[in-house]
Amino acid sequence: MGDTTASTPTMTAEVEMIPITVDFSGGLEMLFSNQRRHSLEIPATDKDGKPCNIASLIGYLCENTMKDPRRELFVLDDHIRPGILVLINDADWELEGEEAYEIQRGDNILFVSTLHGG
Amino acid sequence: MAPILCTNCKTERALIKRPKNHKKLCRSCFLTVFEDEVHHTITSSGLFYPGEKVAIGASGGKDSTVLASVLKTLNERHNYGLDLVLLSIDEGIKGYRDDSLETVKRNAVQYDMPLKVVGYDELYGWTMDQVVETIGKKGNCTYCGVFRRQALDRGAKMLGIKHVVTGHNADDVAETILMNLLRGDLARLSRSTSIVTGDSRSEVKRSKPLKYSYEKEIVLYAHHKKLDYFSTECIYSPEAFRGSARSLIKNLEKVRPSAILDIVRSGEDMARLVPVENSSSCACKGTGRSATPVAGDDENIGGCGSQNGRSSGGEMAAMEQELKDNEAHKELEIDVANTMPATKAELKEKLLELPIRSGPRNSKAVSRQVLGTCERCGYMSSQAICQACMLLEGLNKNRPQIQI
Numbered sequence: 388m389g390d391t392t393a394s395t396p397t398m399t400a401e402v403e404m405i406p407i408t409v410d411f412s413g414g415l416e417m418l419f420s421n422q423r424r425h426s427l428e429i430p431a432t433d434k435d436g437k438p439c440n441i442a443s444l445i446g447y448l449c450e451n452t453m454k455d456p457r458r459e460l461f462v463l464d465d466h467i468r469p470g471i472l473v474l475i476n477d478a479d480w481e482l483e484g485e486e487a488y489e490i491q492r493g494d495n496i497l498f499v500s501t502l503h504g505g
Numbered sequence: 506m507a508p509i510l511c512t513n514c515k516t517e518r519a520l521i522k523r524p525k526n527h528k529k530l531c532r533s534c535f536l537t538v539f540e541d542e543v544h545h546t547i548t549s550s551g552l553f554y555p556g557e558k559v560a561i562g563a564s565g566g567k568d569s570t571v572l573a574s575v576l577k578t579l580n581e582r583h584n585y586g587l588d589l590v591l592l593s594i595d596e597g598i599k600g601y602r603d604d605s606l607e608t609v610k611r612n613a614v615q616y617d618m619p620l621k622v623v624g625y626d627e628l629y630g631w632t633m634d635q636v637v638e639t640i641g642k643k644g645n646c647t648y649c650g651v652f653r654r655q656a657l658d659r660g661a662k663m664l665g666i667k668h669v670v671t672g673h674n675a676d677d678v679a680e681t682i683l684m685n686l687l688r689g690d691l692a693r694l695s696r697s698t699s700i701v702t703g704d705s706r707s708e709v710k711r712s713k714p715l716k717y718s719y720e721k722e723i724v725l726y727a728h729h730k731k732l733d734y735f736s737t738e739c740i741y742s743p744e745a746f747r748g749s750a751r752s753l754i755k756n757l758e759k760v761r762p763s764a765i766l767d768i769v770r771s772g773e774d775m776a777r778l779v780p781v782e783n784s785s786s787c788a789c790k791g792t793g794r795s796a797t798p799v800a801g802d803d804e805n806i807g808g809c810g811s812q813n814g815r816s817s818g819g820e821m822a823a824m825e826q827e828l829k830d831n832e833a834h835k836e837l838e839i840d841v842a843n844t845m846p847a848t849k850a851e852l853k854e855k856l857l858e859l860p861i862r863s864g865p866r867n868s869k870a871v872s873r874q875v876l877g878t879c880e881r882c883g884y885m886s887s888q889a890i891c892q893a894c895m896l897l898e899g900l901n902k903n904r905p906q907i908q909i
Contacts, residue, residue: 470752474520479520479725482519
């Protein structure tokens with residue numbers, strides 16, 4: 388889809404930002420400042436000019452949003468930890484292409500842990 | 506990308522991909538199918554009788570909250586005629602259980618069910634905070650697990666209720682099966698697959714109506730029904746969910762989602778190979794009588810209750826001890842061979858090869874113990890003194906030293 392982006396190193400400040408909301412529940416909010424909902428502006432494209440997808444969002448969240456050092460509770464081997472569900476606009480990400488899903492303006496991405504007790 | 510339509514109603518947008526069969530369902534079809542399957546589990550196993558008083562072991566977590574919600578829905582929809590009560594255990598852990606108990610209190614209002622809270626302090630004279638103060642964090646899950654199991658039964662008794670349902674799900678059952686398989690613990694393997702546990706002497710039976718429900722679907726059900734639940738980790742056993750068996754289950758699910766139910770079914774098949782008279786006798790509170798529901802304790806004995814059947818080091822240690830205790834009991838695996846149909850012989854061979862630890866084979870024999878009652882508290886026990894009283898004895902001895 389988005390191959391029109393210039394691959395030359397443009398100023399990062401020029402990168403278009405898209406607003407999304409990211410929710411954490413099922414215990415994951417503990418890793419993200421005990422805050423369930425995060426309204427974020429994320430770069431529409433990554434360093435290589437590729438449109439931002441769930442995989443790059445996960446990386447972005449780890450670097451910018453997660454304050455807790457226990458990254459392995461969210462990500463294992465560069466993928467979302469098994470047992471954490473991802474919902475894209477309320478739909479199971481398995482229906483939307485999982486990590487390859489390209490994030491759209493206004494999307495709501497929910498990460499729910501199934502791993503925590505009561 | 507055009508929205509994928511629900512394979513069931515073919516009109517609404519699909520939001521759920523079912524792990525067991527990859528069906529893509531919309532919100533309302535998913536909720537209905539989930540409830541229908543629990544209803545099927547309940548009716549096909551004859552779990553309840555009309556007018557039965559049933560206590561729901563409620564922690565405020567996802568599993569027990571979904572269980573309460575679904576049972577309320579089904580009770581009304583299918584006229585089970587059940588008298589449902591929420592039963593919560595207060596372990597006495599500040600900053601943990603007091604928060605989740607608030608959730609249970611809200612659930613009681615939301616589902617219009619009476620709530621009974623039983624505290625470790627009133628039952629045992631010790632809160633978990635005090636236990637940890639005395640013995641430290643190491644091994645405290647063993648105390649909590651032993652106390653909890655009795656606490657649910659005692660709470661039910663106080664209410665005059667003979668049936669406690671718990672929120673154990675398919676992932677929990679699969680994990681327990683794997684662990685019992687790795688230990689070669691046939692008695693527990695058999696028991697852990699059974700939907701109803703509790704023997705004729707125990708007065709209170711236990712069952713798990715969500716036994717075939719995927720944890721993933723339980724969480725999605727709670728999400729799409731907007732249920733009010735609480736998720737936390739016990740402050741005394743943080744990150745206990747990183748147990749290897751649990752991780753294995755989740756990794757298997759990722760590769761092949763049907764694996765979880767496959768393990769549950771396989772566990773049930775293997776359990777059938779354990780002779781009936783032995784499967785009804787339990788390592789810790791077995792019964793001499795036959796024709797009882799599958800005897801015995803919950804699989805999370807000794808484990809941290811918040812983990813709902815998930816493992817802990819304390820549990821393993823307790824099991825090891827029991828396996829040693831069982832060594833004296835007679836070798837029963839030979840009987841298995843004799844009663845086995847010829848076609849199952851190969852399967853049985855496999856069963857015998859399972860124990861991975863070295864050591865005498867008869868230490869893995871299915872044990873038989875006679876159920877009695879605890880001399881101290883009168884609670885059922887296979888020993889003269891029940892586990893809870895043994896632990897309490899140790900605690901009470903230490904108390905003066907600690908308090909000085």
